[in-house]
Amino acid sequence: MPPRVVSLVPSLTEAVAVSVPGALVGATDWCTHPAGLDVPRVGGTKNPKLDRVLALAPDLVVANAEENREGDVEALREAGVEVLVTVVCDIPQAFHQLSEVLDACGAPSRPRWLDEAEEIWTTLRPPERRSTAVVPVWRRPWMVLGRDTFAGDVLSRLGVEHVYTTHPDRYPRVPLEELRAAAPDLVVLPDEPYRFTAEEGPEAFPGLRCALVSGRHLTWYGPSLTQAPHVLGEALRAALR
Structure with a gap:
């Protein structure tokens, strides 16, 4: 048993x-x-x-x-x-x-x-062109991925480097104006822990490409890891087109 x-x-x-x-x-x-x-x-x-x-x-x-x-x-x-x-x-x-x-x-x-x-x-080969991103995980206040996060490593292996990867905090609070001013190639908006949707999130970043992604595939370490490269890769590529 x-x-x-x-x-x-x-x-x-x-x-x-x-x-x-x-x-x-x-x-x-x-x-x-x-x-x-x-x-x-x-x-x-x-x-x-x-x-x-x-x-x-x-x-x-x-x-x-x-x-x-x-x-x-x-x-x-x-x-x-x-x-x-x-x-x-x-x-x-x-x-x-x-x-x-x-x-x-x-x-x-x-x-x-x-x-x-x-x-x-182990065999994943990221795209030759790497992109930059800010990755909010919360709103009110705005919080983003910082240093040493699982989700940050996942994105890096998919060719996306988030802007705050060297920030001293793991999940820093960053004013929205600063996030916009960073002018990343992409804003990655997962549906957890904060549930960003097409109506809740992209409107805060006018003029920037936004990728709505599965929080489970970005932040969970379990059976979803078998699907994550494909699911996330498709969402990221679609937003960058």
Whole structure:
């Protein structure tokens, strides 16, 4: 029998659910994949209901240093629950951490999708012409990708360098006027964590090309990694035409 696992990270929820059937006994309200996932919900990633987590009697909770609060992790550990905290800032780290998580969750072998994803990203050849971008992840206030982010590494491998990649903050707050003045080739607008849409986001950047992209393919490290280069690449190329 696999261990009883509660996931506090949507991408890890998907990875565990498709790789170790029966292991997942709880997930956050934001865990939308795989479709039809039917497990008890324990609240949000930033505000999980710890009493619900403990009531599920997990053998293991999987979390992430960026998505989950240290205080919640420590409270679970003090209650006697093992918590595996991932740190993912780039593609190679994602593959390493996914292997570690799935091993801890009782995967009998390395899943095929993980091998496929690693092969795709290892052999990926970005376009010869590199583009610049600003990548908002929040509005009111405007926040963008900064240094050492998984999403930034994903875009870089697809030929897009975001303007604030050397900023001292990982998710700096930048005034809209400054974002416009940076005059990037592209403004990349994901649909999570802030849900940018055709009506909500592009209007703030008149005269600049905007690419509306899947936040799951940009920020999740899990089975979506097999599709991300194609899905994101198509969206980026269409915006740059």
